[in-house]
Amino acid sequence: MITLAFIGLIGGLITGVSPCVLPMLPIIFFAGAGTGDNSTRRDLRPVKIIVGIIVSFSVFTLVGSVILSALGLPDDFLRWAGLTILTLVGLGLIVPALGHLIEKPFYRLPKINRNDNGAFVLGLGLGTLYVPCAGPVLAAITVAGATGNIGWRTVVLTVSFALGAALPLLIFASAGSRISQRVKAYRSHARGFRIGGGVVMILLAGALAFNITDVIQRELPSYTSGLEKKVAENKTVQGALAPAIGNASAELSKCTPGAAELASCGAAPEFRGTQKWFNGSPTTLADLKGKVVLVDFWAYSCINCQRATPHLLAWDKAYKSSGLEIIGVHSPEFAFEKDARNVQSAIRKEGIEYPVVQDNNLATWTAYRNQYWPAKYLIDADGTVRAITFGEGNYAQTEQQIRDLLTAANPETKLPEAVDGSVKADVGVDGRTPETYLAYSRSANLSGTSGKLTPGKTVAFGLNQAQPNDTYSLGGNWAVGTQSVTSTTGSQARINFNASKVYHVLSGHGTVIVSIPGEPDRVIQVDGTPNAYQLVDKSTAERKTMTLTYTAGVSAFTFSFG
Template identity: 35%
Template sequence: MRKFRSTGFFVAAILAAGTTTLLCFDDALSLVPCQSANSMSAAAPAGMTASPLDLLHRSSSWLTPVPGGVQALRGKVVLVNFWTYSCINSLRALPYLRAWSDRYGDKGLVVVGIHTPEFDFEKDAAKVRLASAQLDVRYPNLQDNHYALWREFGNEGWPGFYFIDAKGRIRGYRLGEGNYADAEQLIRKLLAETGHDPSDVPISPIKGTGIEAEAAWSDLRSPEAYVGFKKAVKFASPGGLVKNVETTYTTPRDLSLNQWALAGRWTVGPEFAALGGAGGAITFRFHARDLHLVLGGAADRRPVRFRVTIDGAPPGANHGSDVDESGWGELQEDRLYQLVRQPDQVVDRTVRVEFHQGGVRAYVFTFG
């Protein structure tokens, strides 16, 4: 079973009556045609259970419960969203999920989030609850640490969307970002079938802001880049990446597009690289409007100051939401940090992140 973050672009189309072709991504920047689905019964992925609501009913890991209990989902239109809170693709879907929950909640729609973590820190229920509150995720949400629901739903990536009608049947499945207008039309269709006419609900544009803003797809030439050795590619520090041993790294003078390097004493494990002392840095050559880095804090939980430079200078107007114009930021929670947003012309840039305390964990660069 594949597990991957969708980079957006439209990984798959809404599947419902009259659907034509489904596309899915084999990697970050290439399309692979998959089997087409032309009937409502083909809307679910292969291996999906015929009784999705029974799976939710059996789950005991609710972070935010369903009002009235899981049994209250019977007779409702249910939108299930697989997500994880450090994933930029999941975050950019949240404005739509919140809007649909607000628009159609009194018409019989219930949005249910299934938080399935990619990294170990996302398995901590307290951290997920904090992140959900900060992200204004108000609809029911449960934790799927062992991928039980993920496997039984046949899900393959973040974000995954399952559209369940009032009879408990999956009528649509989509993997990845995009095609949100089609998704909303399917929601309205399923609600109308239940007798809850949604025609009096206006369809107004939904637009994410800040870190949730839609990616600048036409300017995106950098795929996500993992720092842990299990998935790391294009590592450029002299001597290469050393697994599980604290090693002193240096950054080469020049990096090619999508190469990255470490400086200072780091231990690179399968999932992340941990900084062994103050004065370490990580550098990446990228082409995208936005650059994000998933970071974990020190073991003593004290905030860690860091500084971002772009092409050797403070970011100024190109700073992300988690740093100021001088490039200063503070690592407080284990999460995704937006370090760069270029408001004007997008060109190749080199970002360097310097940390002023050891114990920092760096997981993955993502872009938008």
């Protein structure tokens, strides 16, 4: 039980500092300040808010659908109830008399802190709006709630996850409370602070209602994705969460998520227990025999999924005529995502034209032993699962696997040029290649012929002959760390970029030979602590492929582009 609680707490802490919680921070900050002017024992208000969030999130994540069904309420009732509470609290900050009126019904609760009993109820409302990033821990909790398989293990995991995710929020609530007390000492500023907080909360309620915050969130780098993947791939975590995966389709365990090499992982499970189909009539994998199929598990409020969607759209456009069929399986994280109208709206908003099916009870999810949002299962023309990818990233690798399977299915087919390098989500400012991290914790866009980033091990990698746009590959042997990779024997790197200037952060002692076709080689001397070494200095941006050869003992961190 201790191990399970620790896993839940760590998963929650990672979620609590992820980009997905950013819309909650200003709400929590001003909520901690309170709706009235009485600061008596105000230090307990943030705690009550956070306790309310933990209780609300835990209960409604596990049994929200059951409660709504029993009461005959729509799936998105809880979300709109939370938005209503948030709006009322914002109005209460602007109009103190209204704030006292809102909290008055809660004065009859146990008088631990009479003036702040409404804080706990506010926390309950905020818990229905809290939509954290989906990692393996939250996936296990969601599956348990959807399938009704709720035991003591699930409860421990849920409460510890909610506690971990709420702790960073407590910091902001406490900060809001303390600043509020100081401001209220100067009555000339107190009213402005309170009204400003109310306006912010009302505006954020509107932004959450119309999903405006999603636009900002998906433009931010997913700076916790590396940690989420590290947790997901940890053997102890996998063992602890195994009951949520089940024993169905055991052959799928032959596929290592994220592996560059295609494997043979048994027959793909059929779509089962599904509800409404969008963008076409119901279909089966049997109907799709002869085509290469990409099954994408997603949820419309999942920011990680939203950032991955442009790649799916590009592949659908480029390869559909060559025999690729993408099927989106919408597997909801939360009750409000079960509403078919909300799913339809998200499909229209994202411009998705490939078929999407609702998997409200996670029956298809469970059949695929899935653990992540988003997750991609690549199926060959014979109906065999050949590759699995969890989370964001590895897009160029997935596209190459699609191309390989399409060619295998029809050797005479003529495929278009690879499209992933042109996808907006992968391109930096003004089309420049985005910063590229090489180590395990934040690596993205690794596209090589062999080798997988495995922290704490020396791994043999293989360079690509033709490097896809805005990706890199490693060659030779590298010692893989969480922050850098260190050269050992025959170590090389190859990167395709579009930029006028290229910088490489290196440390250690040795040399790096920089080779660009048509240009003389350059030798970089590396000596000392991490520093940015300029590899390319041009007046205009150019699309180039660069190969670097390292002597042993050089640690490589990132490539950045100007």
